[in-house]
Amino acid sequence: MRDGDTLYIDGHWQPADDGGRFDVTDPASGAIIGTAADAGAAETDRAIAAAREAFASWSRESAYRRAEVLWRAHTLMTQRSEELAALMTREQGKPLKAARNEVGYAAEFLAWFAEEPKRVYGSSIPSARPGQRFTVLRRPVGVVAGITPWNYPISMITRKVAPAVAAGCSIVLKSAEQTPLCAVAVFEILAEAGLPPGVANLVTTSRPGTVGERLLDAPEVRKLTFTGSTDVGRQLAARAAATMKRVSMELGGHAPLLVFDDADPVHAAKGTALVKFLNAGQACISPNRIFVQRTVLDAFTEALLERVGGLVTGPGDRPGVSVGPLVDDAALKKVTDQVEDAVAKGARLLIGGSRLDGDCLGAGRFFAPTVLADVDESMRIYREETFGPVAAIIPFDDEDEAVRRANDTEYGLASYLYTNDLGRAVRVSEALRFGIVGVNDINPTAAAAPFGGVGLSGLGREGGAQGLDEYLDTTLVGLVVPT
Known part of the structure; x- marks a missing residue:
């Protein structure tokens, strides 16, 4: 288990710039089970820069290349399901049987979104003007900021990272401060599966406000995906509006x-x-x-x-x-x-x-x-x-x-x-x-079904074909054929 070097930026594991760490505890006993790097603004900015750089090449990769990486990640997660479940039980507290079920659910998102990029279709629209052609393209939105919760600390990561990288986006993910070690374990799998440096970056922190502000204010970040409370979601959505980011949010329920x-x-x-x-x-x-x-x-x-x-x-x-x-x-x-x-x-x-x-x-x-x-x-x-x-x-x-x-x-x-x-x-x-x-x-x-709510429970959907749509923009190409 990594101890302190839990930031994954541009393909490298590293500590916080100032060496700062925070303790990770077992909620069943209060015992300290590890430490995580306590990132701030500078580390977040580097992660955003790495994601922006990586997007240029990753967005041009074929759907089949992206699928290969996600399938390898699915295989690795399945092979390591027992150790991942044991880690989740220690860090998050849920019973081992439930943790095993969550790891299986998390792996399903990797498998599902390995296949979905092969089905991102465009279309052709007839025009009333002779010689004119309309073509509709689906293209990745760009750099994504992901913020995940502690209650499902592995499946909520794959539910965001898998569709983002499948669509051709790059992502900076801030894990929950209560469960950074589960996030590290997922990103170790992504790295081993062959995801290129900078495509997926992990920031761990005990200061979510500081990291969140950098992600929300950066114009390079074109989409925010968040799972958490309605109160926090409202604040994030309001701030994201300043740079007109795409937003999808899975919030509270009743x-x-x-x-x-x-x-x-x-x-x-x-x-x-x-x-x-x-x-x-x-x-x-x-x-x-x-x-x-x-x-x-x-x-x-x-x-x-x-x-x-x-x-x-x-x-x-x-x-x-x-x-x-x-x-x-x-x-x-x-x-x-x-x-x-x-x-x-x-x-x-x-x-x-x-x-x-x-x-x-x-x-x-x-x-x-x-x-x-x-x-x-x-x-x-x-x-x-x-x-x-x-x-x-x-x-x-x-x-x-x-x-x-x-x-x-x-x-x-x-x-x-x-x-x-x-x-x-x-x-x-x-x-x-x-x-x-x-x-x-x-x-x-x-994983094959759209998940999300209405009203104060959020915007957008995760999972299913709709889950990939959240990471794609629509581009219309109008072409006049020379005569």
Whole structure:
């Protein structure tokens, strides 16, 4: 493991100019597991310059050459999946099984976007003028700035880097300050796969504001791709507007999950538990508001409590653990405050509800898997994204009410519904104002599918053919044939 020399600029691993480093800790124990270079403005400027220089040649490479590099990276990531998963569990905290799944998901983006550049087609448009020809070309946007989150520290990198380099762009990526070592491991693979110097550059830092400002203000950077909170996304988008950068953003969510009385409540509870407590609830697609039709409320709640009662919380490398720690003290406080607020306003605490500190848990940020009943609009958890292991159950009476309340949010990333009525499945999925709808499906994501939201949940799409479009400009060529 690299210790300190974690900047990858123009094909070289290097320390910060002043030798500065910051500690990387295990959220399950608080132990320091490594250090990362603490980059600032100068290092960021060099990375941008390297990307600008590399773009000139990389953008002219054939789609087949770009595909070769991405396929090699896919092979290497697959071969190293166990060590990558173990690193992720130590640095980010998620259970080892979930970390393995994420590495596989990350590798899928490398494979998918290895093939997509071969399908970047132009077109020819008939003209009303004799002798004139119109041709439409798709060309890479240029230098890309990528900013990735800590909750999915490997897959969110490949979801940005793979389409960028596939399109012929170069990229400067700022990894999350909580998970720089996972980013280093990905960039080691990219370098070994043969990506030319300067095409992909990594900047690690504990000062995201300083690095972000350089990326946003640089006129050479023509696109920003960001995954993170809505508040930060708004700030970045506003600053990017000064240089008219292309922007794609995957921001916060406040996902509803609807359980109708024609669904099997036990099956729905099983799916709800799986997606709600995935990554300790620290996922933008995690269901925050669980709407259950009143006629199946008791059966659903009983089944959910049985599932939640069987969850094991602890360090992710321990056998049988299904819920790991929260990322930091601020996350722990937010979850605690939401639960206390809900209970004070009349919600019933059915299980959990507090920090866990027994046995091996005292040094980490562990919160007990929690279920709240009788949640209503007066409570913070009804309006705010939780990002923690808390299931908030809200009863409803009919379909119109369920849809209205599900849409009662400024966010619009993911949504879910359980029903065995085909007509209802079509009606409700078309009525929900979200970028993603899972019908009896708690995992409506894949590298081949477009991922993204509407409203305060973001702009643009990642994955699928649409994911490559985000890195391509359209050029019209008008040609008059000499007579």
